[in-house]
Amino acid sequence: MIKLFVGLGNPGTEYEATRHNAGFWWIDALARELKVSLAPDRSYHGLVARTTVQGQTLWLLEPQTFMNVSGKSVAALARFFKIQPDEILVVHDELDVVPGQAKLKFGGSHAGHNGLRDIHAQLGTGDYWRLRLGIGHPGVKAEVINWVLKKPAPEQRTAIEECVDRTLKAVPAMLAGEMEKATLLVHTSKPPRPKPPRPEGV
Helix, strand or coil: CCCEEEECCCCCCCCCCCHHHHHHHHHHHHHHHHCCCCEEEHHHCEEEEEEEECCEEEEEEEECCCHHHHHHHHHHHHHHCCCCHHHEEEEEEECCCCCCCEEEEECCCCCCCHHHHHHHHHHCCCCCEEEEEECCCCCCHHHHHHHHCCCCCHHHHHHHHHHHHHHHHHHHHHHCCCHHHHHHHHHHCCCCCCCCCCCCCC
């Protein structure tokens, strides 16, 4: 059962529309759906919203610490409210998944993602849930930093936003603790196939 939804990104208007902030986009969309507003909270070094869904307290968090110290914010809130690592979902950008697709997984390594690296360190474990939003890969390792801190092309941004909308449909299952069902919903929520062009003269 997920009690804390965390979106990763960098604070500040210059980063707002960059690929690295895909996690923030997801949390913003969830906040709109739940009709809650995120507000700054210095105790947890982030933008925070608290709500109740079906009698269960639910937290939304966007760390404002910069990506590579995201764990400071996540650990502060989780420890204070006694939220266990396996009750946390971290939503982040993923180079190894194409824009428009997402993967839900539990545990595993941080795979070089600086936000996850710090969350691992601060929680003392990697045993939390991650929703990996595809941003695609530039194809060259040396270009990765540039890539994540740039705005996606308009069609990529649209694909990511549509993916955010589709994956939000898994939230009720996550809140019910039905993580297998949530995983299935995320992994089967593929972008619609483009329609084949109609033959001329038909």
